[in-house]
Amino acid sequence: MAKTFNTGRGRRGGMGGASAALVWGVVLLCVFGAVVFWRASLAGFFWDALVPLQHFRSALGASDTTRLQAELASTTARVADRDALYKENIELKARLGRDAGVQTILGGVIMRPPGIPYDTLIIDAGIAEGVTQGQLVYAGGTSLIGTVGQVYAHTARVVLFSTAGETYDVLLKGSVPLTMQGQGGGSFVGQVPAGTSVTAGDTLVFPGVASGFAGVVVKVESRQAESFQTVYARLPVDPLTLRYVEVRK
């Protein structure tokens, strides 16, 4: 009678598979821990390496149309900002300026939506240029578009105010307070009490004497028998065409 011997290979094979999975799990945990610990450094290294490539790619793809679109976006922001400032200037004509020595860092936009998610921008100004986390970012004049989120050696990440889920307190026409919630892509939504005088084209500013121009109302929705009317607004400049930003110290 033939005898069969149980060599235990199946059992050893199963244990070998479990050991391999355990080793892979430990390796993955170590790699993940290292990435978490050195995330900022790795991101800074990544963007420092990518900046020359992006500049080269932008130069290749540059054309008169692209240049004119970027200039138009910048000019549109400046015109809207000037209109808001003119109205404020009439009211504040007798006052002296509070701060005339604002230092500005000019940053070129390397990556913008949809090249990067989360409604953020990557600019080519970082720690070396004097940028610090939390500084306000302007598109031109007093058109405030976001804040500096993370800073790397020579680049920085700007989080736009229109990021989906972010909320900010603004003043409608400089007097009516409301809370705007970002919807992404440069858009906001907020609510004001029914009966509030608001139309498309009205300006939104951030509270404070040295306030920034937050956006422009593009649509107002009001329904009968409702206590609030919905206000849709946009950033003063289209983030998809932004080419330069100003970081103010």
Next chain:
Amino acid sequence: MFRDSKLVSAAAVLFVLLAFLFSWWPFALVGVVLAALCGRAVTAVVLALVLDCAYGVPSGYVHVIFFPFTFLALCIVSARAVLARHMR
């Protein structure tokens, strides 16, 4: 084609590179998902970690997921492993 692991890994890396070349981040997402769905777990997780480092801490609604691309890759890899075991 999807059984050729080298081809799948190469395609995933290519999609991530295209995301930066054409400035459209969904290409990067496609690369990570492709690698994870085709069983290339290491490739998917490594690519996802690189993307999470590059794009930074998410803002807005997804800020609670500190590493969204890595989280997505691990979810797909785990789901694939569970489904593969149950379908044997």
